[in-house]
Amino acid sequence: MDAVALLVADHNRVRGLVARYEDAHDSGDLDEAAKLVAKIVEELEVHMAIEEEVFYPAIHELKDEIGESVDEGIEEHHVAKVLIKELGSLQPTDESWVAKVTVLIESVEHHVDEEEEELFPRVRRASNAAWLKVLAGKLGSKKKALGAPVLADKIDMPKSELEALARAQKIPGRSSMDQEQLAATVSPR
Ligand SMILES: [Fe+2]
Ligand SMILES: [Fe+2]
DSSP: OOHHHHHHHHHHHHHHHHHHHHHHHHTTOHHHHHHHHHHHHHHHHHHHHHIIIIIHHHHHTTOHHHHHHHHHHHHHHHHHHHHHHHHHTSOTTSTTHHHHHHHHHHHHHHHHHHIIIIIHHHHHHHSOHHHHHHHHHHHHHHHHHTTOOOHHHHTTSOHHHHHHHHHHTTOTTGGGOOHHHHHHHSOOO
16 A cells, blocks of 8 residues: 555545435434534544645655645645634534535545546656655554554455445445455544
8 A cells, every 4th residue: 555545545535424424414314414524524634634744745845746736735725624623613503514514525525636636646657656655654654643543453354344334434436446445445433
């Protein structure tokens, strides 16, 4: 598992949570919707921290165009943080809660799509497999330090169990994932 694959796994775990939030919202289950938003926020906070403290600084100097994408990424993270902070002072029953959640989801979707379609391919072209693997180790250590689950916590789970979790967690692309990708993507809880 390299650094880019680790970050994509985080993105897909959040996409699963978003799909589940949308289902809960559509069926009017406010408690479940609020729980899922709290999980989305928790995931985003760890993901933004490992990108900002480990990944972005490591890739910034690889190429000018990468540096520019990183600077844009940091501003997009800032927008997400502002929305998360504002959500923190609202109740799920407040009139603007759903609208703010929707805007947070839309801005995060835009950001992760841009990372996957533009930034990550550029990083792969400008670096190499060994370097990206070392960087994955650093991202994992940072995650662990933040108290978040890491690949090592899940890699020994049977594939059938990982597949069941991925299904329940609505992880996109799960049917074409191998054991390692599934383990990196699912949440153990
Ligand atoms: Fe990001
Ligand atoms: Fe990301």
